[in-house]
Amino acid sequence: MKKYVKDLMVAAVEFPHECYVLLKLTDSEPLPEMLPGQFVEVKVEGSPKTFLRRPISINYVDRENNQLWLLIKKVGEGTQKLAELKVGDKLNLVFPLGNGFSSVQEKGEKVLLVGGGVGVAPLLDYGKYLKDNGASPVFLLGARSKSDLLEQALFKAIAPVYVTTEDGSEGEKGFVTQHTLLEKERFDRISVCGPKPMMMSVARYAKATGTPCEVSLENMMACGLGACLCCVEKTVKGNVCVCKEGPVFDINDLTWNI
Amino acid sequence: MKNPVMTASGTFGYGVEFADFVNLEDIGGIIVKGTTLQPREGNDYPRMVEMASGMLNCVGLQNKGVDYFCEHIYPEIKDIQTNMIVNVSGFSIDDYAECAARINALDNIPAIELNISCPNVKHGGMAFGVTPEGASAVVKAVREVYQKTLIVKLSPNVTSIADIALAVQDAGADAVSLINTIMGMVIDIEKRKPVLSIATGGMSGPAVKPVAVRCVWQVAKAVHIPIVGLGGIMTAEDAIEFFLAGASAIEIGTANFIDPTITVKVANGINDWLDRHGCKSVNEIVGQLDG
Numbered sequence: 001m002k003k004y005v006k007d008l009m010v011a012a013v014e015f016p017h018e019c020y021v022l023l024k025l026t027d028s029e030p031l032p033e034m035l036p037g038q039f040v041e042v043k044v045e046g047s048p049k050t051f052l053r054r055p056i057s058i059n060y061v062d063r064e065n066n067q068l069w070l071l072i073k074k075v076g077e078g079t080q081k082l083a084e085l086k087v088g089d090k091l092n093l094v095f096p097l098g099n100g101f102s103s104v105q106e107k108g109e110k111v112l113l114v115g116g117g118v119g120v121a122p123l124l125d126y127g128k129y130l131k132d133n134g135a136s137p138v139f140l141l142g143a144r145s146k147s148d149l150l151e152q153a154l155f156k157a158i159a160p161v162y163v164t165t166e167d168g169s170e171g172e173k174g175f176v177t178q179h180t181l182l183e184k185e186r187f188d189r190i191s192v193c194g195p196k197p198m199m200m201s202v203a204r205y206a207k208a209t210g211t212p213c214e215v216s217l218e219n220m221m222a223c224g225l226g227a228c229l230c231c232v233e234k235t236v237k238g239n240v241c242v243c244k245e246g247p248v249f250d251i252n253d254l255t256w257n258i
Numbered sequence: 259m260k261n262p263v264m265t266a267s268g269t270f271g272y273g274v275e276f277a278d279f280v281n282l283e284d285i286g287g288i289i290v291k292g293t294t295l296q297p298r299e300g301n302d303y304p305r306m307v308e309m310a311s312g313m314l315n316c317v318g319l320q321n322k323g324v325d326y327f328c329e330h331i332y333p334e335i336k337d338i339q340t341n342m343i344v345n346v347s348g349f350s351i352d353d354y355a356e357c358a359a360r361i362n363a364l365d366n367i368p369a370i371e372l373n374i375s376c377p378n379v380k381h382g383g384m385a386f387g388v389t390p391e392g393a394s395a396v397v398k399a400v401r402e403v404y405q406k407t408l409i410v411k412l413s414p415n416v417t418s419i420a421d422i423a424l425a426v427q428d429a430g431a432d433a434v435s436l437i438n439t440i441m442g443m444v445i446d447i448e449k450r451k452p453v454l455s456i457a458t459g460g461m462s463g464p465a466v467k468p469v470a471v472r473c474v475w476q477v478a479k480a481v482h483i484p485i486v487g488l489g490g491i492m493t494a495e496d497a498i499e500f501f502l503a504g505a506s507a508i509e510i511g512t513a514n515f516i517d518p519t520i521t522v523k524v525a526n527g528i529n530d531w532l533d534r535h536g537c538k539s540v541n542e543i544v545g546q547l548d549g
Protein backbone atom coordinates (compact mmCIF):
# COMPACT_ATOMS: atom_id res chain seq x y z
CA MET A 1 0.00 0.00 0.00
CA LYS A 2 1.44 3.34 -1.02
CA LYS A 3 2.71 5.56 1.78
CA TYR A 4 2.57 9.33 1.76
CA VAL A 5 4.20 12.27 3.47
CA LYS A 6 1.65 15.03 3.51
CA ASP A 7 0.35 18.10 5.31
CA LEU A 8 -3.24 17.55 6.42
CA MET A 9 -5.45 20.33 7.76
CA VAL A 10 -7.01 20.30 11.19
CA ALA A 11 -10.78 20.38 10.59
CA ALA A 12 -11.87 19.96 14.21
CA VAL A 13 -10.34 19.66 17.67
CA GLU A 14 -12.34 17.99 20.43
CA PHE A 15 -11.52 17.27 24.05
CA PRO A 16 -13.43 14.16 25.17
CA HIS A 17 -11.61 14.43 28.51
CA GLU A 18 -8.91 16.72 29.93
CA CYS A 19 -6.22 14.10 29.21
CA TYR A 20 -7.18 13.40 25.61
CA VAL A 21 -7.59 15.26 22.36
CA LEU A 22 -9.40 14.13 19.23
CA LEU A 23 -7.97 15.68 16.05
CA LYS A 24 -10.07 15.46 12.91
CA LEU A 25 -7.85 16.02 9.88
CA THR A 26 -8.82 16.61 6.30
CA ASP A 27 -7.28 17.25 2.90
CA SER A 28 -8.23 19.02 -0.32
CA GLU A 29 -8.09 15.69 -2.16
CA PRO A 30 -9.59 12.36 -1.11
CA LEU A 31 -7.60 10.70 1.68
CA PRO A 32 -5.63 7.64 0.54
CA GLU A 33 -6.55 4.05 1.25
CA MET A 34 -5.94 3.11 4.90
CA LEU A 35 -6.65 -0.08 6.80
CA PRO A 36 -8.05 -0.35 10.32
CA GLY A 37 -5.17 -0.86 12.74
CA GLN A 38 -2.62 1.04 10.69
CA PHE A 39 -0.99 4.13 12.14
CA VAL A 40 0.47 7.50 11.19
CA GLU A 41 3.66 9.29 12.24
CA VAL A 42 2.99 12.95 13.00
CA LYS A 43 5.54 15.71 13.10
CA VAL A 44 5.30 17.86 16.19
CA GLU A 45 6.16 21.52 15.63
CA GLY A 46 7.22 24.03 18.25
CA SER A 47 8.62 21.61 20.79
CA PRO A 48 12.44 21.56 20.94
CA LYS A 49 12.38 18.47 23.17
CA THR A 50 10.31 16.53 20.64
CA PHE A 51 12.78 15.49 17.97
CA LEU A 52 11.16 12.41 16.47
CA ARG A 53 7.73 11.98 14.94
CA ARG A 54 5.01 10.52 17.14
CA PRO A 55 3.30 7.28 16.09
CA ILE A 56 -0.48 7.57 16.51
CA SER A 57 -3.03 4.91 15.62
CA ILE A 58 -5.81 5.67 13.18
CA ASN A 59 -8.95 6.15 15.27
CA TYR A 60 -11.42 6.46 12.42
CA VAL A 61 -11.59 7.26 8.72
CA ASP A 62 -14.74 9.23 7.97
CA ARG A 63 -14.96 8.90 4.17
CA GLU A 64 -18.18 10.93 3.97
CA ASN A 65 -16.42 14.01 5.35
CA ASN A 66 -12.94 13.03 4.07
CA GLN A 67 -11.61 13.03 7.62
CA LEU A 68 -8.90 11.08 9.40
CA TRP A 69 -9.35 11.01 13.18
CA LEU A 70 -6.53 10.73 15.68
CA LEU A 71 -7.44 10.15 19.34
CA ILE A 72 -4.42 11.17 21.39
CA LYS A 73 -3.61 10.84 25.06
CA LYS A 74 -1.57 13.74 26.42
CA VAL A 75 1.50 12.00 27.82
CA GLY A 76 4.49 14.25 27.30
CA GLU A 77 5.45 17.52 25.66
CA GLY A 78 4.96 16.17 22.13
CA THR A 79 1.38 15.04 22.60
CA GLN A 80 0.67 18.18 24.67
CA LYS A 81 1.72 20.27 21.64
CA LEU A 82 -0.61 18.24 19.43
CA ALA A 83 -3.44 19.11 21.82
CA GLU A 84 -2.71 22.81 21.23
CA LEU A 85 -3.41 22.61 17.48
CA LYS A 86 -6.22 24.82 16.21
CA VAL A 87 -8.71 24.41 13.39
CA GLY A 88 -6.99 25.39 10.15
CA ASP A 89 -3.49 24.41 11.34
CA LYS A 90 -1.44 22.00 9.26
CA LEU A 91 -0.13 18.71 10.59
CA ASN A 92 2.52 16.77 8.68
CA LEU A 93 1.89 13.01 8.50
CA VAL A 94 3.77 10.01 7.16
CA PHE A 95 1.05 7.46 6.53
CA PRO A 96 -0.48 4.91 6.40
CA LEU A 97 2.06 2.71 8.19
CA GLY A 98 2.21 -0.92 9.31
CA ASN A 99 -0.21 -3.76 8.85
CA GLY A 100 -3.76 -3.50 10.11
CA PHE A 101 -5.98 -5.94 11.95
CA SER A 102 -7.12 -9.11 10.17
CA SER A 103 -9.71 -8.75 7.45
CA VAL A 104 -13.07 -10.50 7.76
CA GLN A 105 -12.51 -14.27 7.69
CA GLU A 106 -16.12 -15.35 7.24
CA LYS A 107 -19.55 -13.75 7.24
CA GLY A 108 -21.18 -13.63 10.66
CA GLU A 109 -18.00 -14.37 12.60
CA LYS A 110 -18.12 -13.08 16.17
CA VAL A 111 -15.12 -10.88 16.84
CA LEU A 112 -14.41 -9.56 20.32
CA LEU A 113 -12.60 -6.21 20.28
CA VAL A 114 -10.93 -5.47 23.61
CA GLY A 115 -9.58 -2.00 24.31
CA GLY A 116 -8.04 -0.36 27.34
CA GLY A 117 -7.50 3.37 27.91
CA VAL A 118 -6.50 5.19 24.73
CA GLY A 119 -5.99 1.74 23.19
CA VAL A 120 -9.66 1.81 22.27
CA ALA A 121 -8.74 4.24 19.46
CA PRO A 122 -8.09 1.86 16.52
CA LEU A 123 -11.01 -0.40 17.51
CA LEU A 124 -13.57 2.18 16.39
CA ASP A 125 -12.40 2.05 12.78
CA TYR A 126 -11.95 -1.72 12.95
CA GLY A 127 -15.38 -2.32 14.48
CA LYS A 128 -17.00 -0.25 11.74
CA TYR A 129 -15.09 -2.18 9.07
CA LEU A 130 -16.11 -5.54 10.57
CA LYS A 131 -19.75 -4.56 10.77
CA ASP A 132 -19.78 -3.16 7.22
CA ASN A 133 -18.27 -6.38 5.92
CA GLY A 134 -20.66 -8.86 7.47
CA ALA A 135 -18.92 -9.79 10.73
CA SER A 136 -20.43 -9.36 14.21
CA PRO A 137 -18.12 -7.29 16.38
CA VAL A 138 -18.59 -6.91 20.13
CA PHE A 139 -16.67 -4.31 22.12
CA LEU A 140 -15.24 -4.86 25.57
CA LEU A 141 -13.71 -1.60 26.77
CA GLY A 142 -11.86 -0.90 29.97
CA ALA A 143 -10.88 2.31 31.71
CA ARG A 144 -9.85 3.63 35.12
CA SER A 145 -13.17 5.32 35.67
CA LYS A 146 -16.28 6.51 33.85
CA SER A 147 -14.72 9.79 32.71
CA ASP A 148 -11.86 7.90 31.01
CA LEU A 149 -14.22 6.00 28.73
CA LEU A 150 -13.83 7.45 25.26
CA GLU A 151 -16.18 7.66 22.25
CA GLN A 152 -18.84 5.49 23.93
CA ALA A 153 -21.70 6.75 21.77
CA LEU A 154 -19.73 6.04 18.60
CA PHE A 155 -18.89 2.50 19.71
CA LYS A 156 -22.52 1.84 20.70
CA ALA A 157 -23.70 2.96 17.26
CA ILE A 158 -21.66 0.14 15.72
CA ALA A 159 -22.06 -2.85 18.03
CA PRO A 160 -22.84 -3.97 21.60
CA VAL A 161 -20.46 -2.41 24.15
CA TYR A 162 -19.44 -4.01 27.47
CA VAL A 163 -17.50 -1.92 29.94
CA THR A 164 -15.30 -2.36 32.97
CA THR A 165 -13.90 0.42 35.15
CA GLU A 166 -11.31 -0.03 37.85
CA ASP A 167 -13.38 2.04 40.32
CA GLY A 168 -16.74 0.61 39.29
CA SER A 169 -18.12 4.00 38.22
CA GLU A 170 -19.42 2.48 34.97
CA GLY A 171 -20.07 -1.09 33.86
CA GLU A 172 -18.53 -3.90 35.84
CA LYS A 173 -15.84 -3.13 38.42
CA GLY A 174 -12.39 -4.49 37.68
CA PHE A 175 -10.29 -5.26 34.60
CA VAL A 176 -11.56 -6.29 31.18
CA THR A 177 -10.51 -9.89 31.70
CA GLN A 178 -12.76 -10.05 34.79
CA HIS A 179 -15.90 -9.13 32.84
CA THR A 180 -18.67 -11.74 33.11
CA LEU A 181 -19.10 -11.57 29.32
CA LEU A 182 -16.01 -13.75 28.99
CA GLU A 183 -17.56 -16.48 31.09
CA LYS A 184 -20.88 -16.40 29.25
CA GLU A 185 -19.83 -16.18 25.63
CA ARG A 186 -17.23 -17.55 23.26
CA PHE A 187 -15.92 -15.71 20.22
CA ASP A 188 -14.44 -16.77 16.88
CA ARG A 189 -11.47 -14.49 17.45
CA ILE A 190 -10.23 -11.55 19.52
CA SER A 191 -8.37 -8.32 18.69
CA VAL A 192 -6.82 -6.29 21.49
CA CYS A 193 -5.24 -2.86 21.89
CA GLY A 194 -4.22 -1.34 25.21
CA PRO A 195 -1.57 -1.41 27.92
CA LYS A 196 0.75 -4.41 27.66
CA PRO A 197 -0.33 -6.09 30.96
CA MET A 198 -3.94 -5.91 29.76
CA MET A 199 -3.06 -7.37 26.35
CA MET A 200 -1.09 -10.18 27.99
CA SER A 201 -3.97 -10.97 30.26
CA VAL A 202 -6.42 -11.10 27.33
CA ALA A 203 -3.89 -13.22 25.41
CA ARG A 204 -3.85 -15.67 28.36
CA TYR A 205 -7.64 -15.90 28.24
CA ALA A 206 -7.51 -16.45 24.47
CA LYS A 207 -4.93 -19.17 24.79
CA ALA A 208 -6.86 -20.90 27.58
CA THR A 209 -10.06 -20.91 25.53
CA GLY A 210 -8.37 -21.73 22.23
CA THR A 211 -9.55 -18.49 20.65
CA PRO A 212 -7.36 -16.91 17.93
CA CYS A 213 -6.08 -13.56 19.17
CA GLU A 214 -4.17 -10.63 17.76
CA VAL A 215 -2.71 -7.68 19.66
CA SER A 216 -1.60 -4.22 18.57
CA LEU A 217 1.80 -3.23 20.01
CA GLU A 218 3.22 0.24 20.50
CA ASN A 219 6.97 -0.13 20.98
CA MET A 220 8.94 3.12 20.90
CA MET A 221 9.87 3.82 17.32
CA ALA A 222 11.82 6.28 15.21
CA CYS A 223 11.36 5.92 11.44
CA GLY A 224 8.05 4.03 11.23
CA LEU A 225 9.22 2.46 7.95
CA GLY A 226 11.28 -0.55 9.01
CA ALA A 227 14.55 1.22 8.31
CA CYS A 228 16.06 1.99 11.73
CA LEU A 229 15.26 -1.32 13.45
CA CYS A 230 14.63 0.42 16.79
CA CYS A 231 11.09 -0.75 17.61
CA VAL A 232 11.78 -4.46 17.49
CA GLU A 233 9.70 -7.12 19.22
CA LYS A 234 11.03 -10.62 19.86
CA THR A 235 8.98 -13.09 17.86
CA VAL A 236 9.27 -16.72 16.87
CA LYS A 237 10.92 -15.42 13.68
CA GLY A 238 13.47 -13.35 15.63
CA ASN A 239 13.49 -9.60 16.19
CA VAL A 240 11.04 -7.85 13.87
CA CYS A 241 10.00 -4.21 13.52
CA VAL A 242 6.67 -3.38 15.13
CA CYS A 243 6.30 -0.50 12.65
CA LYS A 244 6.61 -2.64 9.54
CA GLU A 245 5.78 -6.26 10.46
CA GLY A 246 3.20 -5.07 13.03
CA PRO A 247 1.85 -3.23 14.87
CA VAL A 248 -0.69 -6.08 14.88
CA PHE A 249 0.67 -9.52 15.78
CA ASP A 250 -0.90 -12.94 16.26
CA ILE A 251 -0.16 -13.89 19.88
CA ASN A 252 1.30 -17.21 18.68
CA ASP A 253 4.04 -15.29 16.87
CA LEU A 254 5.14 -13.47 20.02
CA THR A 255 7.43 -14.84 22.72
CA TRP A 256 5.30 -13.53 25.59
CA ASN A 257 5.31 -15.65 28.69
CA ILE A 258 1.58 -16.40 28.76
CA MET B 259 28.03 10.72 -8.52
CA LYS B 260 24.93 12.63 -9.56
CA ASN B 261 25.14 14.75 -6.45
CA PRO B 262 27.14 14.65 -3.21
CA VAL B 263 24.24 13.43 -1.05
CA MET B 264 24.20 9.87 0.24
CA THR B 265 22.23 8.13 2.97
CA ALA B 266 23.90 6.96 6.16
CA SER B 267 23.91 3.26 6.90
CA GLY B 268 21.14 2.09 9.20
CA THR B 269 18.90 5.06 8.56
CA PHE B 270 17.56 4.29 5.10
CA GLY B 271 17.13 0.51 5.17
CA TYR B 272 17.96 -0.84 1.72
CA GLY B 273 16.50 2.24 0.04
CA VAL B 274 13.32 0.48 -1.08
CA GLU B 275 11.63 1.41 2.22
CA PHE B 276 11.70 5.03 1.01
CA ALA B 277 10.70 4.45 -2.61
CA ASP B 278 7.16 5.81 -2.03
CA PHE B 279 8.57 9.15 -0.92
CA VAL B 280 11.51 9.93 -3.20
CA ASN B 281 12.92 8.83 -6.51
CA LEU B 282 15.89 6.82 -5.21
CA GLU B 283 17.81 7.60 -8.38
CA ASP B 284 17.81 11.30 -7.42
CA ILE B 285 20.09 10.45 -4.48
CA GLY B 286 23.86 10.44 -5.07
CA GLY B 287 24.39 7.20 -3.17
CA ILE B 288 22.55 4.85 -0.86
CA ILE B 289 24.58 3.17 1.86
CA VAL B 290 22.56 0.21 3.00
CA LYS B 291 22.24 -1.28 6.45
CA GLY B 292 25.38 -2.68 8.11
CA THR B 293 26.06 -6.20 6.90
CA THR B 294 28.07 -8.86 8.75
CA LEU B 295 29.37 -12.27 7.76
CA GLN B 296 26.93 -14.09 10.03
CA PRO B 297 23.29 -13.13 10.68
CA ARG B 298 22.79 -11.04 13.84
CA GLU B 299 19.71 -10.55 15.99
CA GLY B 300 21.01 -7.28 17.42
CA ASN B 301 20.46 -6.01 20.94
CA ASP B 302 17.33 -6.29 23.05
CA TYR B 303 14.60 -3.66 23.09
CA PRO B 304 14.68 -0.77 24.03
CA ARG B 305 17.16 0.24 21.37
CA MET B 306 16.28 3.87 21.00
CA VAL B 307 15.80 6.92 23.18
CA GLU B 308 14.95 10.42 22.09
CA MET B 309 16.68 13.56 23.36
CA ALA B 310 16.49 17.24 22.56
CA SER B 311 17.84 17.62 19.01
CA GLY B 312 18.70 14.00 18.56
CA MET B 313 18.44 10.39 19.63
CA LEU B 314 20.53 7.48 20.84
CA ASN B 315 20.36 3.98 19.42
CA CYS B 316 21.84 0.60 20.28
CA VAL B 317 20.46 -1.51 17.46
CA GLY B 318 23.61 -3.64 17.47
CA LEU B 319 23.99 -4.45 13.77
CA GLN B 320 20.83 -6.53 13.34
CA ASN B 321 21.01 -8.00 9.84
CA LYS B 322 20.51 -11.31 8.07
CA GLY B 323 24.14 -11.78 7.10
CA VAL B 324 26.06 -11.34 3.86
CA ASP B 325 24.80 -14.53 2.19
CA TYR B 326 21.19 -13.48 2.65
CA PHE B 327 22.11 -10.04 1.34
CA CYS B 328 23.71 -11.46 -1.80
CA GLU B 329 20.90 -13.91 -2.51
CA HIS B 330 17.79 -11.99 -1.53
CA ILE B 331 18.43 -8.28 -1.15
CA TYR B 332 20.97 -7.59 -3.87
CA PRO B 333 18.60 -8.75 -6.66
CA GLU B 334 16.00 -6.28 -5.35
CA ILE B 335 18.32 -3.28 -5.36
CA LYS B 336 20.90 -3.95 -8.07
CA ASP B 337 19.00 -2.11 -10.79
CA ILE B 338 18.51 1.11 -8.83
CA GLN B 339 20.45 3.59 -10.93
CA THR B 340 22.60 5.20 -8.29
CA ASN B 341 25.60 4.19 -6.19
CA MET B 342 24.35 1.33 -4.01
CA ILE B 343 27.01 0.96 -1.33
CA VAL B 344 27.14 -1.73 1.35
CA ASN B 345 28.24 -0.96 4.89
CA VAL B 346 30.35 -3.87 6.15
CA SER B 347 30.96 -4.70 9.79
CA GLY B 348 32.73 -7.50 11.57
CA PHE B 349 34.11 -9.01 14.75
CA SER B 350 37.48 -10.18 13.52
CA ILE B 351 39.77 -9.20 10.69
CA ASP B 352 38.83 -12.41 8.88
CA ASP B 353 35.11 -11.52 9.21
CA TYR B 354 35.66 -8.17 7.55
CA ALA B 355 37.78 -9.60 4.76
CA GLU B 356 35.42 -12.50 4.01
CA CYS B 357 32.36 -10.24 3.98
CA ALA B 358 34.11 -7.69 1.75
CA ALA B 359 35.28 -10.41 -0.63
CA ARG B 360 31.73 -11.67 -1.14
CA ILE B 361 30.47 -8.17 -1.88
CA ASN B 362 33.39 -7.60 -4.25
CA ALA B 363 31.76 -10.21 -6.47
CA LEU B 364 28.53 -8.18 -6.86
CA ASP B 365 28.70 -6.20 -10.12
CA ASN B 366 26.38 -3.37 -9.16
CA ILE B 367 27.89 -2.52 -5.79
CA PRO B 368 30.63 0.01 -6.68
CA ALA B 369 31.89 0.55 -3.14
CA ILE B 370 31.77 -0.60 0.45
CA GLU B 371 31.84 1.47 3.60
CA LEU B 372 33.88 -0.37 6.20
CA ASN B 373 32.39 0.19 9.62
CA ILE B 374 35.24 0.07 12.11
CA SER B 375 33.35 2.32 14.47
CA CYS B 376 30.07 0.80 15.64
CA PRO B 377 29.74 1.65 19.34
CA ASN B 378 26.89 -0.79 19.95
CA VAL B 379 28.45 -4.23 19.79
CA LYS B 380 30.77 -5.87 22.27
CA HIS B 381 34.16 -7.19 21.17
CA GLY B 382 34.09 -5.73 17.74
CA GLY B 383 33.31 -2.92 15.44
CA MET B 384 34.71 0.02 17.30
CA ALA B 385 37.51 -2.05 18.82
CA PHE B 386 39.30 -1.80 15.47
CA GLY B 387 38.53 1.84 14.98
CA VAL B 388 39.99 3.26 18.17
CA THR B 389 43.69 2.70 17.51
CA PRO B 390 45.69 3.48 14.36
CA GLU B 391 47.18 -0.05 14.49
CA GLY B 392 43.79 -1.79 14.72
CA ALA B 393 42.31 0.37 11.97
CA SER B 394 45.30 -0.18 9.75
CA ALA B 395 45.24 -3.96 10.19
CA VAL B 396 41.59 -4.36 9.22
CA VAL B 397 41.84 -1.99 6.25
CA LYS B 398 44.96 -3.74 4.93
CA ALA B 399 43.25 -7.13 5.11
CA VAL B 400 40.15 -5.86 3.30
CA ARG B 401 42.23 -4.00 0.71
CA GLU B 402 43.83 -7.29 -0.31
CA VAL B 403 40.51 -8.85 -1.23
CA TYR B 404 38.46 -5.83 -2.25
CA GLN B 405 39.27 -4.09 -5.53
CA LYS B 406 36.55 -1.44 -5.77
CA THR B 407 36.11 1.81 -3.86
CA LEU B 408 36.84 1.33 -0.18
CA ILE B 409 35.42 3.92 2.19
CA VAL B 410 36.28 3.57 5.88
CA LYS B 411 33.85 4.93 8.47
CA LEU B 412 35.54 6.46 11.50
CA SER B 413 34.53 6.83 15.11
CA PRO B 414 34.60 10.15 16.95
CA ASN B 415 35.08 8.23 20.22
CA VAL B 416 38.87 8.50 19.98
CA THR B 417 41.61 10.81 21.18
CA SER B 418 42.79 11.78 17.71
CA ILE B 419 40.55 11.01 14.75
CA ALA B 420 43.16 12.50 12.40
CA ASP B 421 45.68 9.84 13.44
CA ILE B 422 43.19 7.07 12.67
CA ALA B 423 42.34 8.65 9.32
CA LEU B 424 46.00 8.83 8.41
CA ALA B 425 46.46 5.17 9.34
CA VAL B 426 43.58 3.99 7.15
CA GLN B 427 44.77 6.16 4.27
CA ASP B 428 48.21 4.55 4.50
CA ALA B 429 46.57 1.11 4.68
CA GLY B 430 44.89 1.70 1.32
CA ALA B 431 41.50 3.28 1.95
CA ASP B 432 40.11 5.28 -1.00
CA ALA B 433 38.06 7.58 1.23
CA VAL B 434 36.98 8.07 4.82
CA SER B 435 33.49 8.80 6.13
CA LEU B 436 32.92 10.46 9.48
CA ILE B 437 31.52 10.58 12.02
CA ASN B 438 29.82 7.47 13.32
CA THR B 439 27.65 8.08 16.39
CA ILE B 440 28.99 9.46 19.65
CA MET B 441 28.70 7.11 22.58
CA GLY B 442 26.21 8.35 25.14
CA MET B 443 23.85 7.28 27.88
CA VAL B 444 20.41 8.29 29.17
CA ILE B 445 19.05 7.34 32.59
CA ASP B 446 15.44 6.85 33.64
CA ILE B 447 15.62 8.57 37.02
CA GLU B 448 12.44 6.99 38.40
CA LYS B 449 13.59 3.44 37.65
CA ARG B 450 17.24 4.38 38.36
CA LYS B 451 18.19 2.42 35.27
CA PRO B 452 19.69 3.26 31.89
CA VAL B 453 16.94 3.58 29.28
CA LEU B 454 18.75 1.53 26.63
CA SER B 455 18.99 -2.25 26.96
CA ILE B 456 22.80 -2.25 26.88
CA ALA B 457 23.03 0.99 28.90
CA THR B 458 24.93 3.00 26.29
CA GLY B 459 24.11 3.94 22.73
CA GLY B 460 25.24 6.00 19.79
CA MET B 461 24.06 9.59 19.73
CA SER B 462 23.00 11.14 16.43
CA GLY B 463 20.98 14.05 15.12
CA PRO B 464 21.62 17.80 14.95
CA ALA B 465 23.09 17.83 18.47
CA VAL B 466 26.25 16.08 17.19
CA LYS B 467 26.82 18.27 14.13
CA PRO B 468 29.47 20.61 15.60
CA VAL B 469 31.50 17.60 16.75
CA ALA B 470 31.24 16.11 13.26
CA VAL B 471 32.25 19.34 11.54
CA ARG B 472 35.24 19.65 13.85
CA CYS B 473 36.29 16.05 13.09
CA VAL B 474 36.02 16.59 9.32
CA TRP B 475 38.08 19.77 9.60
CA GLN B 476 40.79 17.98 11.58
CA VAL B 477 40.87 14.97 9.25
CA ALA B 478 40.94 17.19 6.15
CA LYS B 479 44.17 18.73 7.39
CA ALA B 480 45.72 15.28 7.86
CA VAL B 481 44.78 13.26 4.76
CA HIS B 482 44.63 13.72 0.98
CA ILE B 483 41.91 11.12 0.22
CA PRO B 484 38.28 12.31 -0.11
CA ILE B 485 36.18 12.75 3.00
CA VAL B 486 32.49 11.94 3.32
CA GLY B 487 31.01 14.05 6.10
CA LEU B 488 28.06 13.09 8.25
CA GLY B 489 26.60 13.83 11.62
CA GLY B 490 23.36 15.71 12.24
CA ILE B 491 22.80 17.10 8.75
CA MET B 492 19.19 18.31 8.51
CA THR B 493 19.45 21.05 5.84
CA ALA B 494 21.46 22.09 2.79
CA GLU B 495 23.15 24.75 4.92
CA ASP B 496 24.35 22.04 7.30
CA ALA B 497 25.82 20.18 4.32
CA ILE B 498 27.63 23.33 3.13
CA GLU B 499 29.35 23.54 6.53
CA PHE B 500 30.75 20.04 5.97
CA PHE B 501 31.98 20.95 2.48
CA LEU B 502 33.72 24.04 3.81
CA ALA B 503 35.30 21.93 6.57
CA GLY B 504 36.76 19.65 3.91
CA ALA B 505 34.19 16.99 2.98
CA SER B 506 33.51 16.40 -0.72
CA ALA B 507 30.33 14.41 -0.15
CA ILE B 508 27.92 14.01 2.74
CA GLU B 509 25.58 11.43 4.23
CA ILE B 510 22.17 12.08 5.73
CA GLY B 511 21.20 9.84 8.61
CA THR B 512 18.80 10.55 11.43
CA ALA B 513 17.03 13.28 9.43
CA ASN B 514 15.53 10.51 7.26
CA PHE B 515 13.39 9.55 10.26
CA ILE B 516 11.91 13.03 10.50
CA ASP B 517 11.43 13.68 6.80
CA PRO B 518 11.60 10.74 4.39
CA THR B 519 12.13 13.20 1.49
CA ILE B 520 15.03 15.05 3.13
CA THR B 521 17.75 13.62 0.85
CA VAL B 522 16.33 15.17 -2.29
CA LYS B 523 15.52 18.44 -0.49
CA VAL B 524 19.11 18.76 0.71
CA ALA B 525 20.51 17.86 -2.75
CA ASN B 526 18.35 20.56 -4.35
CA GLY B 527 19.19 23.03 -1.59
CA ILE B 528 22.93 22.51 -2.12
CA ASN B 529 22.52 23.36 -5.82
CA ASP B 530 20.52 26.48 -4.97
CA TRP B 531 23.19 27.61 -2.53
CA LEU B 532 25.96 27.00 -5.06
CA ASP B 533 23.99 28.95 -7.70
CA ARG B 534 23.46 31.87 -5.35
CA HIS B 535 27.17 31.94 -4.63
CA GLY B 536 28.27 31.65 -8.23
CA CYS B 537 29.77 28.20 -7.85
CA LYS B 538 29.53 25.55 -10.55
CA SER B 539 30.17 22.54 -8.31
CA VAL B 540 30.73 21.48 -4.74
CA ASN B 541 34.42 20.97 -5.51
CA GLU B 542 34.87 24.74 -5.59
CA ILE B 543 34.03 25.03 -1.89
CA VAL B 544 35.56 21.86 -0.43
CA GLY B 545 37.86 22.97 2.38
CA GLN B 546 37.53 26.60 1.30
CA LEU B 547 37.41 28.27 4.68
CA ASP B 548 38.66 31.84 4.76
CA GLY B 549 41.76 32.52 6.80
